[in-house]
Amino acid sequence: MNKELIIRSGSNTVDFALLKDGKLVELHRDREDEKGFSVGDIFIAKIRKPVPGLNAAFVNVGFDKDAFLHYHDLGPNLPTLMKFTKLVTAGKLNDFTLKKFPFEPEIDKNGVITDVLSANQSVLVQIVKEPISTKGPRISSELSLAGRYLVLVPFSERVSISQKIESKQEKDRLKKMMLTIKPKGFGVIVRTVAEGKNVTELEKDLQGLMDKWILLCKRLTTAHHPSKVFGEVNRASSILRDVFNDTFTGIHIDDDELYYQTKDYLQEIAPSKVSIVKHYNNKEVPLFEKYHIERQIKTSFGKTVSMSKGAYLIIEHTEALHVIDVNSGNRSNKAQSQEDTALEVNMIAASEIARQLRLRDMGGIIVVDFIDMSNPENRKVLYDFLKEEMSDDKAKHKILPPSKFGLIQITRQRVRPEVSIKTKEENPDHNGEGEIEAPILVIDKISADLERIIKDNKSIVLNAHPFIAAYLTKGFPSARAKWFLEHKRWIKIVPRDAYTYLEYHFFDKQGNQIE
Secondary structure, eight states, X not given: OOXXXXXXXXXXXXXXXXXXXXXXXEEXXXXXXXXXXXXXXXXXXXXXXXXXXXXXXXXXXXXXXXXXXXXXXXXXXXXHHHHHHHHHHTTOOXXXXXXXXXXXXXXXXXXXXXXXXXXXXXXXXXXXXXXXXXXXXXXXXXXXXXOSSEEEEESOOXXXXXXXXXXXXXXXXXXXXXXXXXXXXXXXXXXXXXXXXXXXXXXXXXXXXHHHHHHHHHHHTTOXXXXXXXXXXXXXXXXXXXXXXXXXEEEEESOHHHHHHHHHHHHHHOGGGGGGEEEOOOSSSOHHHHTTHHHHHHHHSSSEEEOGGGOEEEEEEOSSEEEEEEEOOSOOOOOSSHHHHHHHHHHHHHHHHHHHHHHHTOOEEEEEEOOOXXXXXXXXHHHHHHHHHTTTOOSOEEEOOOOTTSEEEEEEOOOSOXXXXXXXXXXXXXXXXXXXXXXXXXXXHHXXXXXHHGGGOSSOEEEEOHHHHHHXXXXXXXXXXXXXHHHSOOOEEEEOTTSOTTOEEEEOTTSOEEO
């Protein structure tokens, strides 16, 4: 399995595309002109108003809408954090290491917001969910600083090990190691990528996090309220920190500054992999075109998502949940029975659904209507396969077994707005109204339909709009030439002026339309 990160820089945006064996699985966009409210950022903020009915407080972090701070997101050591913040901002505390700082009693985990917070108090908070739709950011006062191998948690003494590390022996080794090197007053969460790492590597990462904490505290002394006192590393570095591993085979960047930043960051976390960072400077072919990313974006974000063997998904979004319908399409196949066909299509769909959730960053409740299967063993095979396909997903998620109606429910953590890309364009037809699907989609639909009908038809003629016909026949190799190499069959293409822009039909040699 090969993983590549493609980074494209624009005038005020940076796009990050993560490819897995050439297929787009994640897409991120960083805008320079957006107000900085990214997950992980830490702000010194002002309590606007505690609301006992919600057991939460609305907090001014400088966004148009107040941030939301629930009692359960305060953290047990809120009094210690509040006292520390007050002393640092007043310039009365210069030792930020917490070695000698006395901890206050913890708050009651079932307490009331008005018992611990009041209007106009200053508090350190961290963004845990970016502003989405009409809502402000979701925040927490239980702070954490993420590194490559570790997460540093101030005002705690707890050491936690990632649940994805399965070996009990390795967990015990890491925990014992961390208890000996972690500073007093700080808790540590050991990340999955720390498995097998030695004490030198972990200690270096820990020291880097402590340096960030001290820098944050120094900024507190001069910060106005509200303001950001700690920002996540640049998006390229944060993506590398969270997803990078030995399976990465290439990182391609078309911007000089980002190229050197990424090389420097990789030099710190994985010196042996620095050579995979490449600077792309071909001015004739844009970076995203070179790796076929633009095409994948156009074909992956519509309401209908085509899959192999004629199957497709219908994805609908509502305010409350997302609904995905799996369809087998009108296709012939070699499966022995309807049950085998259903299992085959469902397995293809499960893989694509796992990709779509990451690609669109869909969160909340997702309901998937797979094709009905009567065999309980097949339902279990599908359920296990879907869990395996989603194992690479960094967002917290839970998958429920199929219901009696064949529905699978998924909950997936949403911390950023869903990625939404327009896949429809203005109708170029003179009599057309409204919008149509992007032209690139019709090419994929024609190819999928051809794959479906070519087994049962010896001679095929395709009638299409002149623009589409020209696209299929021009260039070297043309789309028609690629069909010939794949199917060993020459397809005659007839341009039809009477057709609308995206209309096409297949005919046999007698002139009968092939459905």
